[in-house]
Amino acid sequence: MHELLQIIVFAGVVGIIPLFIPRKGSAAAGVIALAASIWIFFKAIRLFFGTGEVAYRIALFDLGGQIPIDFALKLTPFNSFIIIFVSLFGVLITLYSLGYLRGSDRGSIYYSFILWTIGAAFGAVLADNLLVMLIFWEMLTAILFYLVNMGGKGHEKAAAKTFTLLGFTDASMLLGIILIWVRFGTVSISRLSVMPIETTAPVTVIAFICLFAGAIAKAGGMPFHSWIPEMAKPTPASTIAFLPASLDKLLGIYLLGILTFRIFDISAGSPLSIMMMIVGAGTLLFAVLMALIQHDLKKLLSFHAVSQVGYMVLGVGSGIPIAIVGGLFHMVNHAIYKSGLFLGAGAVEKQAGSTDLGELGGLARVMPVTFVTMLITALSISGVPPFNGFVSKWLVYQGMIDGNGGYYMIFLVVAIFGSALTLASFIKVLHSIFLGRRPAKLDKVKEAGFAMQLPMIFLSILCVVFGVFARYPLEKIIGILSRSNVGIDGYSVVIAKNGGFWNPTLATGLMILGILLGLLIYAFSGIKKKLRFDENPWVGGNIMDDEEIAIPGTHFYKTVTDDLNPLLSGGLRDGDRGDYDIFNIFGRLGDQVVQFLRMMHDGILSTYLSWAVIGLGVLAFILMFKW
């Protein structure tokens, strides 16, 4: 069997095994899934470092030689880069699930879904035919529906919403694919990529927008984002860390990349590019504002998962080479730190029994590993140097300043300001969960198990490595793009053109030196002998116990979100209630249509007869004028 097909079939077949393992032995199913995902990971590494492009193709059926539909897979530099992360997250999440799901009654089938997700994601990424891609894409939607349905209270609504939004955009993708097919006679990605496809004709524009909707719905961009916050609370943290946080970002932005620089020729400053940038900037600003008012950790993180998509869409959609690099690097970075954050949230949920920010506090001392990993990932997402999020955001900023026109400044300001708000939101998280005072009921909380710690540690190390040694992944990304006709000529040329990059390695070295210097000042002052731990915090001279002086972080930004501006606070409240949710808006519209149909079906014969007569009249009218 061909090596590309082998992985997909392998994941599908091994995924069947857990179905036969009883609920009690779900750990065994987990171990099998772990072994399988590790094997897939090694396969992906071999493909990544292998000998360039590999193609595989079986003609499924041929419609008169004109429109070949074939099952085509093709390994390109771009998608080999994606699959390596898909399989890496597969391994990490399976490992984490072993600890996270212990003692819960989710059953072995969970691991089947995880393996099938990996297989389907490989299929979607490796597909060289848009229809094949869509089929795997649909599989992912279906599996996600089942995974969300395994969640706790409120899972039904979340699953339905997820399925509706993703199903709707999948349908719009199908429409886009058909339009491409009709217009260009092929749906093969590699054939489309060599055709010059200008986005001037209305059909191409519509096809693009249809496919774009599919990409951003998967990635979680506005306005198709609302499934992520909805599913965040009931769904197990491992699922949400795997799908919306990492895999769906990789897939959605991968498709966006395929669209913008392989299939269509989107140039910087074209209307479609500006549309994408508006979607990106809007997503990142509104979602982060929504995140500021959340009280539940998982829901808050999910709004950030939406917000960060904004940077990717902004970067990739701008059509400016350096911003595309930034957008793609941000995709990878986001997958790393956001799944790290969700895994941390899962650890807090499992150990402390809650994700409500108002009920937690002071866990840093009892959960030091979770705290440090979440601190690193939180600083990464906030774009604090020298972590990875900073590098990719900064590349996007740089792209905006390279843009030709004053309006790029608006996007730039939104991007920088969004980053400050992200920081604010994570300060609240860190304070509410780990710092501050610990409520008495959390006295017995212990650190999470090793199987859960390991993925978290690994991901936070990746955050540091991709930030401090950003050069290596960037070289790789630029190398890939230089072979995908984006107008980038390779790392050294990009560097020379921009007059040198910031050197995170040197800066970090100096920062560490500075910290040592500070510690030296401490040592010089003889701090060891002068430390005293017996004093209570000074609260105006009062002696108060922990409960009385605990300040939860949930009201940190009340001044901003409630008191400042009635328009802002009202908008946020409505947003929180779901007034701007496309799902609810269309739900209401659908309801009105149903009400109208109901009104007509009143069970009275004469009404039905009159409708039939009207219908006949319309038919007769059409027939008369058409013939």
Add this chain to the structure above:
Amino acid sequence: MDLKYLFFYLIFPGFLFTGVVGLLTTWVDRKVTARVHWRVGPPWYQPFADTMKLLGKEVIVPAGSKKTGFLLMPVIGLAAATLASTIIWLANLFSVSFVGDSIVVLYIMTIPAIAMILGASASGNPLAVLGASREMKLLFAYELPLVISMLTTVYKAGSFSFERILAEQASSGIMLGSASGIIAFIVMIMCVQAKLTFIPFDIPEAETELAGGTHIEYSGAPLAVIKLNTAIMFFVLPVFMITLFWGGVSFAGWSILTSILKYVAIVVIIVLIKNTNPRVRIDQALRFFWGPMLVLSVVALVLAVLGY
């Protein structure tokens, strides 16, 4: 790592230089304040004496605090402030610059504030936590106008790099010579005032109200480091402004004198604002920065785009 960067970072223009000049600046602050109050004011070495005295005091770590975080955070802030200073000075003195360094500096300069917030939060004191939340709100209040006013010069120079911004000013006149530059400069002075948490924006510390706020539990050596940190920022931020708007600083020949004069001018403006205003509430500060200051900075940016 290149050894010369060690020298740059530790001695000149990094830690030692910035620390000493920063402490001297706080002396200028205290002296001017004293003259405004019709007092004599301290001798020039007073900040150094204070630092030494604090280093000798005992260090109280409150019960129930997160000890490591509490003690480590001031040090991280110090490291970041020094790094920001080094980058700005290297660009000014040796034209060592890289693409987008102004954005990097802007981000690095937020680290001391973040460190202060996390340190205060780790202390477990409710007053410190109130201060921390105010500091965070203040941060994103001034961040928006600060970024926009910085972009005014960035747009004019067509680059984020200090070197190009300085080169642009050397060739076609300082940014302060244009309408957009003046407006952006005014906005940035306000933002710097808030970044330094000086009156009228000393809301996170609010000595008469929160008894020091974010600083309340710090004593001894950590407090000395925090004071040093503020001093360094007091030095770095005016130099940052001079670099962006006023043609930068230089040590060559007579320009050393003009550089010092530029610096002292900005410091005196900051100190005078500090001495002639009452503290505002956090919501007033937010309204101020997201209202008039935002409008002004946008006007500056639009003027810059239009070419004024």
